[in-house]
Amino acid sequence: EVQLMESGGDLVQPGGSLRLSCAASGFISITYAMTWVRQAPGKGLEWVCTIKGGDAFTEYADSVKGRFTISRDNSRNTLFLFMNSLRVEDTAIYYCARAIDGSSSTFVYWGQGTLVTVSS
């Protein structure tokens, strides 16, 4: 059974940093494109970034480019999101999601989400 479990969400001050983790089980994560999607309180879904399967090519939304870094530890089957220079507008539930294959942006499996709150 495919499972994704996010962790690491917390309350952080503006300008601070945070690392989110997404532990994958039931599949080999290096084979698939993995993505972070966020949802601000009461708002819609926003794609944040993706790491492709195989060559680990990465893509970022303009709103986080240069501040966030997506990576994965293949030995631990875990996806990470390193978040720097956090802003109030980064406050959201962050979901990790697995794509249908190594390059797709169709999100088949989702974690339960982890809440990041940026506030002073």
Added chain:
Amino acid sequence: DIQLTQSPSSLSVSVGDRVTITCRASQNMAIFLNWYQQKPGKAPKLLIYAGSNLHSGVPSRFSGSGSGTDFTLTISSLQPEDFATYYCQQSYTIPTFGQGTRLETK
């Protein structure tokens, strides 16, 4: 980026109703359009991918159609568990989501 506009933003419906939600794209994207369902406090779930393909385990009352710039999600006979917010999402380029359509009880 491709912009997706869903309509309506909210819909008052009753059990048994036929429900239609539309998603219009700012440019042609063939059939690279997916639909998700999200219930309060839960992660989204994939319903339809590539315009009209029903994801495994999704009830057959859900269907998708369209290509190019205009897409539709249809629920043939609304069930109590279908009250949720529905999002379209394009996978043609850098992913974007529609703003969502919330189904409310009439």
